Amino acid sequence: MDEMNRQLIQEYMFLDKKISRVQNHLDYLRFRFHDQTFVGSCCAYLDDGMTPVRPPRIEEAVISFVDSESMYMNAIAMLRYKKQLFKLFKANLIPNDRHYLNQIAKHTDVINRPDLNTKVLNEIQQIEEACGHKFNMYADEAIEVSNDSNSVRLNMNAILGMKI
Numbered sequence: 001m002d003e004m005n006r007q008l009i010q011e012y013m014f015l016d017k018k019i020s021r022v023q024n025h026l027d028y029l030r031f032r033f034h035d036q037t038f039v040g041s042c043c044a045y046l047d048d049g050m051t052p053v054r055p056p057r058i059e060e061a062v063i064s065f066v067d068s069e070s071m072y073m074n075a076i077a078m079l080r081y082k083k084q085l086f087k088l089f090k091a092n093l094i095p096n097d098r099h100y101l102n103q104i105a106k107h108t109d110v111i112n113r114p115d116l117n118t119k120v121l122n123e124i125q126q127i128e129e130a131c132g133h134k135f136n137m138y139a140d141e142a143i144e145v146s147n148d149s150n151s152v153r154l155n156m157n158a159i160l161g162m163k164i
Contacts, residue, residue: 006104009104009105009120010105010107012082012124013102019076019079019083022076022079023076025072026072026073026076029072033061033065038056038058038061078131078135081130081134081135082127085127085130086124100116101120
């Protein structure tokens with residue numbers, strides 16, 4: 001398995017941490033917005049003593065905050081949906097396959113299992129496509145990848161209309 005595929009599987013194995021990071025960013029965004037002052041004063045100056053402090057324009061600050069908050073909330077919803085679908089997929093795996101995925105997540109060297117790698121990567125592609133449809137985002141249509149050369153040849157014949 002190449003490193004990009006390993007990282008993709010690890011990303012799905014640690015979706016909880018990613019959700020937590022995005023939630024922390026959202027909490028910080030909310031804290032910063034509610035902590036700022038929207039009141040100006042003719043007597044307030046920056047540390048240099050010459051530049052007056054001007055409050056941000058309320059409309060711009062609110063619009064920026066609402067847009068950012070919405071973006072973070074959509075990201076959290078999408079990550080939770082991915083987590084839910086991947087959890088269902090893992091629940092249907094046999095214990096040895098789940099153990100293999102956990103070993104990949106822990107960066108330990110494991111015997112490569114191309115059949116399971118292909119199965120997991122196909123499922124991740126399906127999850128990405130489902131997220132694209134659910135959240136109205138563009139996603140490439142998932143194409144089943146197979147290690148069977150005969151199956152690949154038949155798919156190519158069907159797609160290209162060629163006979164080999």
